[in-house]
Amino acid sequence: MCGIFGYIGDEPAAEITALGLFMLQHRGQEACGIAVSDGRKLKLVKELGYVKEVFYQERLEELDGFAAIGHVRYPTRGTPTVENAQPHLITTLNGPVYAFASNGDVVNYRNLREAYEKKGVFFDSDNDGELLGRMLVYKMEREGKDPVQAVLELMGEVKGAYSALFLTPTRIYAFRDPWGFRPMVFGKTDGGYAVASESVAMDIIRAKEWREIEPAELLIISKEGVEGVKFNEEELRGGGRRAHCSFEIIYFARPDSYQYRQFVHDKRILLGEKLAAKDTVEADAVVPVPDSSNFMALGYSRKRGIPLCFGLIRSHYVGRTFIKPTQSIRDESVRQKFNPLYKFFSDKRVILVDDSIVRGTTIRKIVRMVRGAGAKEVHVRIASPPVRFPCRYGIDTPTYEELIANRMSIEEIRKFIEADSLIYLTVEELREVLDYPEDFCYACFTGEYPVLEGK
Numbered sequence: 001m002c003g004i005f006g007y008i009g010d011e012p013a014a015e016i017t018a019l020g021l022f023m024l025q026h027r028g029q030e031a032c033g034i035a036v037s038d039g040r041k042l043k044l045v046k047e048l049g050y051v052k053e054v055f056y057q058e059r060l061e062e063l064d065g066f067a068a069i070g071h072v073r074y075p076t077r078g079t080p081t082v083e084n085a086q087p088h089l090i091t092t093l094n095g096p097v098y099a100f101a102s103n104g105d106v107v108n109y110r111n112l113r114e115a116y117e118k119k120g121v122f123f124d125s126d127n128d129g130e131l132l133g134r135m136l137v138y139k140m141e142r143e144g145k146d147p148v149q150a151v152l153e154l155m156g157e158v159k160g161a162y163s164a165l166f167l168t169p170t171r172i173y174a175f176r177d178p179w180g181f182r183p184m185v186f187g188k189t190d191g192g193y194a195v196a197s198e199s200v201a202m203d204i205i206r207a208k209e210w211r212e213i214e215p216a217e218l219l220i221i222s223k224e225g226v227e228g229v230k231f232n233e234e235e236l237r238g239g240g241r242r243a244h245c246s247f248e249i250i251y252f253a254r255p256d257s258y259q260y261r262q263f264v265h266d267k268r269i270l271l272g273e274k275l276a277a278k279d280t281v282e283a284d285a286v287v288p289v290p291d292s293s294n295f296m297a298l299g300y301s302r303k304r305g306i307p308l309c310f311g312l313i314r315s316h317y318v319g320r321t322f323i324k325p326t327q328s329i330r331d332e333s334v335r336q337k338f339n340p341l342y343k344f345f346s347d348k349r350v351i352l353v354d355d356s357i358v359r360g361t362t363i364r365k366i367v368r369m370v371r372g373a374g375a376k377e378v379h380v381r382i383a384s385p386p387v388r389f390p391c392r393y394g395i396d397t398p399t400y401e402e403l404i405a406n407r408m409s410i411e412e413i414r415k416f417i418e419a420d421s422l423i424y425l426t427v428e429e430l431r432e433v434l435d436y437p438e439d440f441c442y443a444c445f446t447g448e449y450p451v452l453e454g455k
């Protein structure tokens with residue numbers, strides 16, 4: 001998971017981009033970067049850390065220019081280093097300098113990298129954003145292709161997820177993979193154009209209008225205007241269907257975003273209602289594990305007529321729990337992140353609603369915390385199906401062993417997390433909630449990967 005943002009227009013591009021990235025901070029907290037163009041040369045700043053720490057005002061003022069692309073990084077491929085942060089600057093011998101940033105994971109990364117290394121391309125990082133950027137530049141500079149042809153050929157070669165921004169001295173090329181794994185929107189402002197991973201970034205820059213970029217669509221954006229090219233997505237997929245990430249709706253996206261032709265918060269409420277519809281347990285309170293399950297708990301509470309109570313208070317100064325790259329940092333984060341409301345849980349039968357269970361370690365600590373605060377029953381309700389398979393398209397659920405639902409039955413998980421009862425949604429119930437369910441990926445629940453290396 002990562003977030004990308006790009007802007008061309010009358011406003012200082014780096015400042016608008018920093019603002020957009022700030023709204024996408026939930027998509028990646030390890031590193032961030034902005035590349036900016038003044039029409040002739042490109043400048044880049046990227047560092048480990050949060051947007052508001054890296055891009056303070058004086059630094060932004062040094063990044064003068066009318067076009068910029070930016071990135072917030074959440075590590076899936078490559079170690080947490082500045083080299084693996086994005087955007088990547090790509091220099092050519094006598095030609096211009098380019099910059100590239102993307103969100104997603106390329107499943108045939110190894111094969112493609114080896115193939116391009118054999119052609120004489122050098123890489124500075126282990127990051128698939130760099131691979132995609134260098135592929136484009138190779139096609140343009142060494143093979144003489146125009147950028148549209150280069151993007152089309154890239155789409156034919158690359159398997160997997162990428163919502164991408166390519167910055168030249170005068171243009172931004174924005175495109176999305178033929179499966180449409182990761183979200184991407186395009187908007188118009190007074191005097192400019194913007195592209196972002198999520199629509200919330202359009203809200204903060206006061207975009208007058210915006211829309212989603214289609215799978216296999218390319219937008220060529222300059223100060224003068226925008227041209228769109230829609231490639232044949234079915235042909236580029238080689239058969240098969242679209243594969244929007246259902247986990248974005250469940251967990252990753254902000255609830256105030258609109259993506260994959262639906263409002264995220266609406267769907268989260270419906271997921272909670274779905275859970276409630278099949279539940280009969282008696283309880284005194286419905287408590288969300290904040291923040292991503294707040295709307296699910298609201299839906300559950302309304303449907304069953306059990307009061308919704310914010311019994312757990314979350315610190316907003318600790319990163320998202322499973323975004324942290326090592327288990328020891330992750331454990332520390334959980335303890336610092338949640339605190340139960342004083343006396344609230346005393347002698348209560350509680351329904352804890354969470355969006356998902358990945359490793360099981362966070363929810364077990366929370367169940368213990370709630371019991372320690374006096375709850376006499378703790379019933380856990382999960383508004384998604386069991387996560388049994390690793391994601392190959394940009395979400396950090398890296399190994400089978402780490403996924404609790406891959407090695408345990410639901411009853412074993414219940415015992416492990418020390419809950420009185422445990423209910424998940426089924427894949428069918430998740431599909432019933434989503435609009436256009438046939439266009440989604442469910443591989444981390446089903447193991448049916450929509451695109452694999454070589455296919």
Ligand code: SF4
Nearest residue numbers: 245246247391441444
């Ligand atoms: S495998 Fe899961 S997390 Fe990955 S893209 Fe598919 S639905 Fe999303």
